[in-house]
Amino acid sequence: MDHLIEKTLSRKTIFEGKIIDLHVDDVELPNGKMSKREIIKHPGAVAIIAITDEGKILMVRQYRKAMERVMVEIPAGKLEKGEEPIVTARRELEEETGYICETLKPLISFYTSPGFADELVHLYVAEKLSKKENAAPLDEDEFVDLLEVSLEEALGLLEEKQIYDAKTAYAVQYLQLQQVLGK
Known part of the structure; x- marks a missing residue:
């Protein structure tokens, strides 16, 4: 496994729209600390x-x-x-x-x-x-x-x-x- 990967611990959906969805992920960083990532999902x-x-x-x-x-x-x-x-x-x-x-x-x-x-x-x-x-x-x-x-x-x-x-x-x-x- 790559040492740069962030592990997703949980995901909260904030918005589901016609074009995009917005999620906030709680992640574990490579150094073991926790952080949040705001992610826009788009169909391409x-x-x-x-x-x-x-x-x-x-x-x-x-x-x-x-x-x-x-x-x-x-x-x-x-x-x-x-x-x-x-x-x-x-x-x-x-x-x-x-x-x-x-x-x-x-x-x-x-x-x-x-x-x-x-x-x-x-x-x-x-x-x-x-x-x-x-x-x-x-x-x-x-x-x-x-x-x-x-x-x-x-x-x-x-x-x-x-x-x-x-x-x-x-x-x-x-x-x-x-x-x-x-x-």
Whole structure:
């Protein structure tokens, strides 16, 4: 057993919500002392780097209540119970952008805030896009503007702090690295 593991002694559920649950765990630390850990349980999410045939990146502008501001992000969404991430990625791409893709490749999965949350984001690259007639609608509480931006424009949005979330910043920097490497 790894000497860094914290043993959970008890768990108290504080809140069960539509998207997240909040637990407080009593833990025994590696040195034998006791502590508390506030943990957010999340079903996971996907994010999609969608590239048009013209080399534009599909992004959405939407209001984020937690930040109290409009932000520019790559399309993304929460996993539904029992849904495979690739299925979620195809659904979210269509709902948020009106596009479908021929090619959808997994790039990487990462935890957003492992100090207090278990949210795992699966990042995909979507290519060979086509606009879908009668695309699936957005969720009824979701409002977005679709943007098609060049890499240079995306870097500008990053600099202007219109792109301010980790998944989108990662996506833009990934694309910049691919350009530098000639891929």
